[in-house]
Amino acid sequence: MSRRKKTEPYVRLTQPLVRDAGVLRPATWDEALDKAAEGFRRNVANGGPDAFGMFSCARATNEMNYMAQKFTRAVIGTNNVDSCNRTCHAPSVAGLAKVFGSGGGTSSYQEIEDADLIVLWGSNAREAHPIFFQHVLRAVNKGAKLYVVDPRLTSTGKWAHGWLRLKVGTDIPLAHAIAREIIASNLTNMSFVERATEGFQEFVKAVEPWTLPVAELETGVPAALIRELAHAYAKADRGQLSWTLGITEHHNGTNNVLSLINLSLLTGQVGRYGAGLNPLRGQNNVQGGGDMGAIPDRLPGFQDITDPSVAKKFNDAWGSNFKAAKGWNLTQMLEAMERGDMTTVYIIGENPVQSEADCEHTIKRLSNLDHVVVQDIFLTKTAQLAHVVLPAAAAWCETDGTFTNSERRVQRVRKALTPPEGARDDIEIMGEIATRLGADWQHKTGQDVWDELRSLSPIHTGMTYDRLEALGGIQWPCPSEDSLEPSFLHGRLWEEDPVKRGMPATFSPVPHSPPVDELTNEFPFRLTTGRRLDSYNTGVQSSGFESPLRMGETLDLCPQDALMLGVEAGEEVAITSRRGQIQAPVRIDDGLTPGLVFMTFHFPDEIDVNIITIEATCPIAGTAEYKAAAIRIDKLPVKVG
Amino acid sequence: MTIVEIGLPKRLVELTLDGESVRVPEGATILDACTAQGKSIPTLCYGDTLKPANACRVCMVEVEGARTLVPSCSRKVEPGMVVRTDSERTRHSRKLVLELLGSATDLSTTPHVDEWMSACGADPARFGPDAATVAQPIKVDNPLYVRDLGKCIMCYKCVDACGDQWQNTFAISVAGRGFDSRISTEFSVPLPESACVYCGNCIEVCPTGALSFKREHDKREDGTWDEEAQTQTTTICTFCGVGCNLTLHVQDNEIVKVTSPHESTVTHGNLCIKGRFGWQHVQNR
């Protein structure tokens, strides 16, 4: 018998709410907008522009993200804008941008189909990115080899020719060992390394200690299998390396990403048709959010905010005066809230209370704030903490605009439904607040916003709505309306002319750093988290339909551990970390190994897994270590009576 | 210098199509050649995203020198081929195939079949009232799909979409043999016990309505399904970052069905359970 109630589907918000005497009550749009604007004005007046933070939305359109960062920079005058890409792929963007200058996956899906070797590292694409995995399977069915690196044997891993079962948090030793083996076997692509990279010698030194036996000991992957993958990757004519949150959701996620990028530099598996590096993005527009500058360190089109000439271009265009300096990322904003440096936030379509690691901590921080405005389609757990709640239209089906996918393809989003009476378009709401704050913002359609973006972002300049329509989307970069670029990035690295080749790609001799949440006798199990096929993130959207596959939250463990703990499938157990305790029923999964357990995070209203996950974050990108918590599992006392 | 994939070199092949000389790229099928010439050939088991199944035999044409008629959907053009799409033999074949199908199967929700039948004068009733049919009860064993196999013409498209051509889930197969063959899970277990992952890619390719979405089925049953009143708008899925194209079929400001454009280079008409069914949240109002 389960004590858990089934999550009730969320119901659309159709009326603004304002907090009155501690309670949210319905209000008119005018009252709510006035109150929202007034609070922002008050806090900025008291604490300066940096007292304000914008949580932009990775599920909203490019146009809305562009306007959100413009609102933050041009209306408020701060660079404190970020989005939930912080919880997933910020390390990918940071890593790729550091090495190559832009933070996108380098290949197209068609190139995946045409590859000879595909490595999926920390990715359960079969369940989390099913249609991407169809492209992978097209390649496999044509004869390509698939290697999967994952602590769990997932449904993705079951398709692999080789499964590298590494211990959680040992990605860098594994990557370094692969690199060392490639170097030692004389499989380095020296013409690429010499022509297009820097730092090779330092890198060789850094990986030197990671011999196969040492790596086997540290990662748990048999030396022969490490060697096999190293040779397969180095020898493949077209090698693809893709990763997901298994790489990024660690306290050193950016270094993990860099360690994979090293492999592509070593073998020349980048900048060519069919060879590339591809982070699989978890949300429909997490790529676009970053592309649009809704991140604290980049302006639209990955333009460097610290470059005064770039900042000037934007300030001139907007008539604004923001600084050419990095703002705070989401993690830093949360810390600033705790310190009291940040006192107000504008949260658009995000649910940090349930999506952030160590969520009790997040609630405390948000509760510190003087003024919280949440704009969403549902009254989420985060919205329940707000001072003003503004009902929004659903971006993907109730607005016109664009999204950008994992292959950098900008595609048209079209309005198919009229939003429910009372809900309003995100851009329109932002415009109302901006106007109340004294900015001169006329109402703009999605296309108007897009054309403004195109005029400021060279990589988007050639993408008119008409072309997006006619071509079924266009991959960036697209600087000209008259031509299309190759489907892969960084072909410049292969140019013989150093001028055309541009900035060399640098090897990153990153250090190994095991998970922060240490395994001890008290907390002997490693908990890792991930997605299931039919559910999505915090379940706010996916709970809306009835899925025959859905089984709710479970604690998955291997048969040996179940036997050792004396627990059976379906039995409710207590799960304790250094941060908190939850209960969940046990599920037996042969794909796990002793000491490793798994949970999703899809059902926070029933079982909030982020109570026990750790908030240790990547210092570069700010992403939390969702993939490695230390926990204890206890049988519940038998109830009497 | 970078090398950009441009595909294999293509030559043109010259053939005679209904007396006219035409040139089409090497590797094209007779059906491709017909389509390029604006000739409409009826097809049922042909799928624009699938390899030819060659099963329905509605698209047969006559090729000079061939002992039998040939399926235009799969036969590739050859230099000097002489093809007739409207000869006595092809007309007879098309008429009989439609009559045989109509005599055994409920084609009431198969698009275009009425036009084709009247065009060639097909009369499925001529096999008599006792002609065997594949009629059987509708299967409703889950909240998302309905299987009405009395409408199934055994075109193999759902099996191919579920199998190695796209989804690689292999939840369904053809079972049995001959007239008794049918699309089935192992031991005919209900879908929730099978490997089905509810991607709906089988329904996307079903040409007869034998497979349908529960919402559509229910609305048809209670008489509220009104295709005339529906709009179709293509947008992008809100789950994950792959960027799947969704075509929302909207009736009375409600999403009633989701398909995916077959020409999309992202999806090729395929979706997962979330894209196909995860839209209810926006209309919980």
Add this chain to the structure above:
Amino acid sequence: MDLKLLDVEPSEAERVVVDLFTGTGRDQLLPALHAVNDRVGWISQGALNHICRVLHVPPAEAYGVASFYSLFSLTERPAKIVHVCVDLACQVNGAKALCDRLTDELGPAGARSGWLRSPCLGVCEKAPAALAFEAGEVAKEQLLAPTHAGEVIAVAAGGPSPVDGERAEVPQAGAAGLRLLKRVGVVDPESLDDYRATGGYAALRTALLLGPSGVIREVTDAKLMGRGGAAFPTGRKWDATARRPVRPHYLVCNADESEPGTFKDRLLMEGDPFAVIESMTIAGFAAGCSRGYLYLRGEYPRALHLLRNAIARARERNFLGENIMGHEGFSFDIEIRRGAGAYICGEETAIFNSIEGFRGEPRSKPPFPVESGLFGKPTVVNNVETLVNVPVILTEGCEAYTRIGTEASTGPKLFCLSGNVSRPGVYEVPFGTTLGELLDLAGGVPPGRELRAVLLGGAAGGFVRPDELDLPLTMEDARAAGTTLGSGVVLVLDDTADLGSFLLRIAAFFRDESCGQCVPCRIGTVRQEEAMHRLVGKRPLSTSAEDLQLLREVGQVMRDSSICGLGQTAWNAIESALDRLGYAEEAAS
């Protein structure tokens, strides 16, 4: 792949036999199904599930394959089942009366009563026939032919004896001048030494000396044509395969002899199994194949045992395996694959799907097997009788061989005489022998009867009248006369035969054996049978003329638009009965 299995486990016995397939894959699906069927008599959910686990096959697909074959049952049935032939030759020889008795004594055919009606068992010379299977630790099979109700009932009650040592018999046994049948019924089929003592493996030695292209030249110049029914030049097939750069190449010996009234290949395999193995080895050498599959129909247990023995003996003496006969670099081996009750698997592309572990459905051609056959590789498919002509060609020389038969149809030919004939059996005659001469050889119709018709070529063939007995039996003469030699069936009907029932059986056969893949055949064979029932029963839809018109139209679309030869020929025999034997007028009257 990420398989999802049912939550059902196999019995211990099922697990043990399936576990033997650990480490293999999809192409062992049919053998694994046989292993379970041999052990317990049917395929349970748990057994199928376990097969899927071991072979990595999706359960829905394995179910689709298992349910394709009539020898398998996916519902529980007793370990012991007797298959009673009700097909053409047995029907003419009292199968109906036999089945009536069994229905009275044992109950209606079905799993519960322990007997089933079966399509042709390929022992037409000893009709009526039955075949008993008993599953167990050692599976047993027993052929009952000719049989009678008492024997079937006794076996159904007591269980079959293990395969007997009875020798293959042919009426011409030991006669001078035989080439294909020279050892059948004369030489011990289990002894490799006896085989070699009678000239065995001389041809392979010649082949190794000639080299692959030399062998192909001999076979081409001998004008050897396929004996399975399609009469395609064998040399051209081998040459086209040998020239393909893609490796490996495969050889498939089509021993799925299922055309009703055909039993010549069974007699060759039972009477001279080493000749089949040697012939395959030569073919493999010529076409560059490293592996041969011998696809044997599931209803031939005795041939199975003798061929298994022959392969084992040949391996022992290095006539199979690596560097055969000391010929450096020539390696070849043979795997036997048992069919499981599906006529369609004798179609040359369906046989590939069956071997690969898929449903035995024909593939669309092109591509042809020589380009893309078994496992997508260049493949030679030859019928048993075709292959055993090869040693004759190589030992006698192609010139001598072409002097046998006629200009266009060279060599000796086997015919299967059955039905109302005095001495049924397989006969070897040169091409060009007339039908009348052949009938005389077999003693004609039984005394006191009149010849009514001859079904030539099998269910997919056609009828000829008593006034056409001067027809020379050659490919070209048969074609000119609007009929076919097909697989060599000569099924004789005298004036006691019930032509209507005979035609109904033909219609039922095609309906049963249609794979169901294409519409013309799947539905057309049903409509053809329905119309034949109305015609024979004189219960027309409106008029018999209309039913005849319907038949002709359905027949035409099956012939024009079916995927494979089964559908394309499913109307041949009935059409010839209507037109050549005048059954159209008879039915309309």
